[in-house]
Amino acid sequence: KRVVILISGSGSNMVNLVEHCQQGKAAADVVAVISNQPAAAGLNKAAALGIDTAVLSHREFDTREAYDRELTALVASYQPDLVILAGFMRILTTEFVHAFEGRLLNIHPSLLPKYKGIHTHQRALDAGDTEHGVSVHFVTEELDGGPVILQAKVPIFDGDDADDLQARVHEQEYRIYPLVMRWFCAERLTLNADGVYLDGEKL
Numbered sequence: 001k002r003v004v005i006l007i008s009g010s011g012s013n014m015v016n017l018v019e020h021c022q023q024g025k026a027a028a029d030v031v032a033v034i035s036n037q038p039a040a041a042g043l044n045k046a047a048a049l050g051i052d053t054a055v056l057s058h059r060e061f062d063t064r065e066a067y068d069r070e071l072t073a074l075v076a077s078y079q080p081d082l083v084i085l086a087g088f089m090r091i092l093t094t095e096f097v098h099a100f101e102g103r104l105l106n107i108h109p110s111l112l113p114k115y116k117g118i119h120t121h122q123r124a125l126d127a128g129d130t131e132h133g134v135s136v137h138f139v140t141e142e143l144d145g146g147p148v149i150l151q152a153k154v155p156i157f158d159g160d161d162a163d164d165l166q167a168r169v170h171e172q173e174y175r176i177y178p179l180v181m182r183w184f185c186a187e188r189l190t191l192n193a194d195g196v197y198l199d200g201e202k203l
């Protein structure tokens with residue numbers, strides 16, 4: 001399967017996914033890494049792994065719609081079977097989501113439906129939660145609202161700050177995102193009108 005990964009920043013999940021593919025652990029090839037941020041550190045990491053990279057800066061577009069139209073065309077030009085958002089810090093238009101619906105994944109650092117949006121680690125701390133986590137989900141039109149495929153929990157300990165939680169969550173991200181990619185690329189995972197199915201059974 002052909003996989004395109006979208007990033008905005010450090011790209012540590014992207015690197016983990018690429019390495020997973022390159023080690024033959026998934027029936028997948030990452031054919032491109034695309035960033036909306038020209039300075040994203042992940043771009044050099046992808047290039048060092050031999051992956052094609054592209055930059056499409058949102059600053060050069062007047063509207064979200066115009067940007068996403070171009071992004072849709074750029075992603076589609078790689079003919080992906082799967083599009084993976086890995087720290088891609090943009091709200092996507094309906095047009096983009098529809099173009100790739102059913103083959104568009106995101107990872108969100110909270111136990112969805114809790115804490116959609118940003119600053120999830122601090123919000124979990126502020127709420128006095130004793131556990132936190134991360135969710136991989138299919139992307140639909142609702143921000144961070146698509147059906148969840150897999151979650152991992154982490155404990156919150158007294159004295160933790162947001163950086164501690166981020167590090168603990170990242171470790172789990174490196175476990176669950178490749179697993180979901182592997183399921184999808186093995187055609188075990190589908191998004192149907194009534195939810196997500198794994199091996200023909202509703203999750």
Ligand code: GRF
Binds near residue numbers: 009010012108
């Ligand atoms: C991760 O925490 C992910 O859950 C969120 O953005 C972060 C990306 O981190 N969507 P990295 O760029 O993969 O290191």
